[in-house]
Amino acid sequence: MGDLTYRINLILVVFFVFSITILLSPENAYAIDITISDQSSCESIRGTWSSPTCTLATTLNLVGVDNLIIPRGVTLLITNSGNITIPGAVIINGQLENNGMFTSPGNGDVINSGIIINTNSGTINIENSLANIGGTITNSGTINIIAGSIDNTAAAGSTITNSGTINNSGGIDNAGTINNNSGGIINNRLGGLIDNSGTINNSGTINSLCEATYSGNPPIQNPINNLPCDNDADGIFNQVDIEPDIFSNDFSDLSLGGTTTGTIIIRGEQTLTITQDSDRVRINAATSGRTISASVSVCGGTILLFTAGDEIIVKCGSVIVEVIAGQVEAVLDANTGSTTTATLSAGDSLTFEPLTFTLQSNSGTPSVVLVAPDSTVATFDLPTGNSVTVDPVTSALTAAETNPDTVIVFIGEEQHSLPSGSTVFADTTPPSITFSGSINDEDNFYFGDVPASLACSAFDDISGVSGTCTVTGYSTEVGTHTLTATATDNAGNVGTSTITYHVLAWTISGFYPPVDMGNVLNTVKNGRTVPMKFEVFKGTTELTDITIATLSLTQVTCSTEMLIGNIEITSTGDTSLRYDTSSGQFIYNWKTPDTANVCYDVVLTTSDTSTITAHFELT
């Protein structure tokens, strides 16, 4: 107050210097003090008088006026088109209501023992001193303390109530009461000082920004929100900036006892602010950011994408991402070829366990997209309180045993229910199959030379093979065969592979003479022995083992359609089969039955089921 008295005296001393300005100004008729008390005094500042209110609707710069006095019972109303700049003092015993702009620059004091109401459209700029001496100041708009200070004195009743914003780059010296209501913000900025020897009731927010000072009694209820400096202006505040004096991209709160690290990968068109927030790290993209998103890697692999206005809190270990504002995409990279993307909106929060990524929805309903290595896309919304573990290697999605809800998962277009404890795989690719063994596709084998059946092995690089690979279709018989190998993956996809091969018959030559072949009826005296001579070839190899040949005798009806041929030479002895090495052929001595006038077919069948038949009539 001594300072104020001194200043008023100083202004009186220098009045004659200012008088030149007054004489040249439109307001040159004003006295040094103006007390607003009636129509003429109100009109002298271009106001409109309606007792007891003087309304100021125009811009007014009261150059040269020392004291503008609002006496008790009078209201000076600055409407939202008003703009008043007072270089001298304003002494308020009545009421000042500001809806526009009120600036007290340089050497002007405001002394309030009455009421100041700054509405939500009002701005008050303090460039010198605002002394509240037993008065009340109610702010719903903005008060900028640019260079001076607000002195809320110890005089009884001195009260400042803030529901708007007070930006302090000067001083707030409180010996009275400040009520910072819920929603009210007091920003103590660079160079700002708050000294509280009185009471500050803080239901709102008091931010103490970089290199501001708060001293005296701590506020009641909400504590001071201390925000540190960013020396190198890289958006990473000193406390978490690994290189606080070099524009850089890495941040860490390990030195503060936290667990969170990260790197700005791409800044895009965003202005990022990265600060410590208790045991977590807060990342904010300013609302003024344009469209190109910023990407930030946190916790060694999770990538978060930010656009303008996004804000999250993240904690590594079990990675917790909590979205405060906007919509943030989190990309979880397991370096396996799969990616999991979670879209988190304001209110959503997720906990990621690394390696297998347990996505725990703590609030909200975040959307999760898993793209498996085979490009299979799985999507689901994770209701609050539910948890799904994503194994990026197998693309398995497993609902926690404790989930209260059934999570609905779409794999491609197909809908799956995922009740608690169950697993579904984002895998639509069947296993690949490899045959092993000695049969190749379209191979030819002679009967008796067919290798053992093939084995198979299956490989599935996503969900893995369930059970074993099996082969069916194997046969050594003459004909064409197809081997089919079958394997199933854990997602139920069935893979098959086939190989076709051919089993070739042997070649029988014979029966040689004296037996006639073709449609010939051999006639022979009954009881005689007929030598049935033949050779058997597997390809070009002659077979000599008598066990490969079986001869059978069938009595048939004699057919008149057959040609008649005589057996000229017969041998004696019993029926027998041998391979005659001297003549190089099988010989089957067939002792014919002792019955005349009957017909027989003699059929030679080899092991490969090849046959030849000769027709006989016994005479």
Ligand SMILES: [Ca+2]
């Ligand atoms: Ca920094």
Ligand SMILES: [Ca+2]
């Ligand atoms: Ca830095």
Ligand SMILES: [Ca+2]
């Ligand atoms: Ca598969």
